[in-house]
Amino acid sequence: MIELLRRFGGKFRRYMVIGPACKLIEVIFDLLTPLVIAQMIDKGIGAHDVSAVVHYGILLAAMAVIGISFTLVCQKMAALTSQGMGTDIRGALYEHINKLSYAELDRFGTPSLITRITNDVNQVQLAVALGVRMLIRWPFLAVGSMIAALAIDLKLGMIFLICTPAIGLVFWFVMARCIPYYKQLQAKLDRIALICREGLSGARVVRAFVREGHERERFAQAADDQARVAIAVGKLSSILNPVTFLVMNLGVCAILWVGGIQVNVGELTQGQVMAFVNYMTQTLTSIVYVANLVVVFTKASASASRINEVLNCVPSITDEGNQPVALLEPSAMGNAVPVPALSLSHASFSFGAGAANAVNDVTLELPLGKTLGIIGGTGSGKSTLVSLIPRLYDAGVGSVSVMGSDVRAWPLDQLRHVVATVPQRASLVSGTIRSNLTWRDESATDEELWAALDIAQASEFVHNKPQGLDAPVEAGGKNFSGGQRQRLTI
Structure with missing residues (x-):
């Protein structure tokens, strides 16, 4: 995730500063609100002073309006950052995928690349948006509420020191078990995308062979596998909110119990107890939201690693540094030694290390103006051999030359303009x-x-x-x- 922020977050840096700064101002007003309410209770309600109640009520309303104004600015900054970064990441992914050779495309698989450019980028966008809006709010609110509560009364503050580690322990227990599931979820989504693509693109074949039932079973099995993992994560995550709110409510009860005794003996006022309850609620609620943020960031981290895996994949076929190849017109060749249009010298190719050669030790020479037909059984490597000519794949051993120049020396644009290719599977675009x-x-x-x-x-x-x-x-x-x-x- 950090790598993506470094790579794509530079142009949005000011938004990532303005947004949290506005959110920080809102949090400060949130921290001041319990103190204002305490004053309203003690000086207004407790003293039966209506003017004081009105005065503090107007102050609360003004604080709310200012806080909402800064929140709206933060929301806009979050939207600009997340949507902008998401658009840039998708653009970079799509551009980079189009630079990859067939070998890399075969390794990742089309369904997985589609999932990464859609679902995974969406997860990163969500994390960036919540990071700008909430990452500073909840931790700062939790720490600020705890400090403010301890400043009111140290004895009641001990309740914080008991409740907070209890919630932290629950949080650690759940997260340690949830994190491995999130990576599994993305892999399960890849499987569903693969089956969908095969079933929909091959719908005619499926119907021709009456295999609709089989395809439904495949899809149902993949969907059930994904659902099982999602349910397992959901069961673990469902522990968080009930347990944390149970601890929070027990803490509130303890505060009211101990605080009530202190009010009776005159050590605290009613307003201070209410302020303490508000701070307690803010602190523990913040911890709950921090837990939810960690869940989102964990998912985003898994997605970001999958995105970076593609972006960091170095294409095995490049033309960096290659100079345009000078081609002579037939009329200008004169008495020059004729250059073969195509020649292969002991060319071999295999799909992956350790795999058997699909093309094995092929040597041939095709003069200009001549025609060559290659025949062979299914799977004998005819299409693979042809794919070596425009460098869709690179020969692992030997060489392939076009117009006397090794294909590795050609700029790819020039080579693929000189070599006309009709793919085995006809492909048109909308x-x-x-x-x-x-x-x-x-x-x-x-x-x-x-x-x-x-x-x-x-x-x-x-x-x-x-x-x-x-x-x-x-x-x-x-x-x-x-x-x-x-x-x-x-």
Whole structure:
């Protein structure tokens, strides 16, 4: 959590100072309120002086208005900080995820990355908002109330010294057992997200094979696993409030008992006893809220570690320091020695350390203008081999060269512009046919787009669309058939 604050909290530093400062002023008024009430009781009600009651009542009202004003400022600072940081963290996560290679994406998994960029960031946002609003309020109110109470009467203050450690012991007992569960909860959410994504994206396959019941069982099992952990945490957390309020109420009873005796002998006034009760209530209530804050911060800490795990992941494929590769036009080559368009030299690749090679010791050379077809059974590594050419993966052993230059020496933007790739699974994004076709070249003219459609044998069904190139494309191209998606992808 501290790492995220250092990385993203700099531009919100003034908000994180102004907010707690305003909250501190509100707390000071809260600490003064019991003393004003004590004076109202002793000098107003006790002395049957209506003017004193009115005077102190106006003072309380003024303090309340000022306190609320500062609270509103603090609320705004908290909103600006939490929402601003959340937006920046999401932006940084999304940008960094798009820099990761296929190897890192495979390691994290898409469902887990989605959970981290949504749920985990929400947990951090909540913690930041409560940190600005409440982190200084409740600890300061608890300590200030205790000091003020001890200043009124040291004998009654001993009740504080008994009640406070008792609540602290309960708090430690619960938190020590809750913290491990919070990390489990996030992992269970990842599992639910994975099953949801598989079930929804593969809905047609699920229905074609009549596996709806099986998918419901999978989801129910994952949801039940998450619910069991959440219930276990809930049971432990539910101990906090009843026990702390029991201790608090017993402490109030003890104060009234001992304070009543002292009032009878003239050592304390009724107003002082009421002030002491208020301070006792404020102190123990503050401890309860501090406990709740720790719960929130514990969840946020688990989420922050998952966010940092992604942000600190160094992409295994980078082009830092690579200079653009000079490419000669065919007409300018003249009598120069022809450079192969593609060559692999003893290239091997495996998915993870210790795994069998998916591509094993491949050596080939493809001259300019020639065509190469690679055939093989399912799982023989054809797609993986092709993925080495635009550096979607890096060969673990050997080398891959395009136009005579090792792919590791190319700037990624240039390499992936030179190497045209059609993925095995056709993928379209929401927008229009035009917006999908211009991914490779944003300046492409309509004539160029229609020419590409003709080559891909897709122009006929695009012509049949009333809006032509501006026909809408739904997310994933769901409003097109599988073959149409493939041809548009080509």
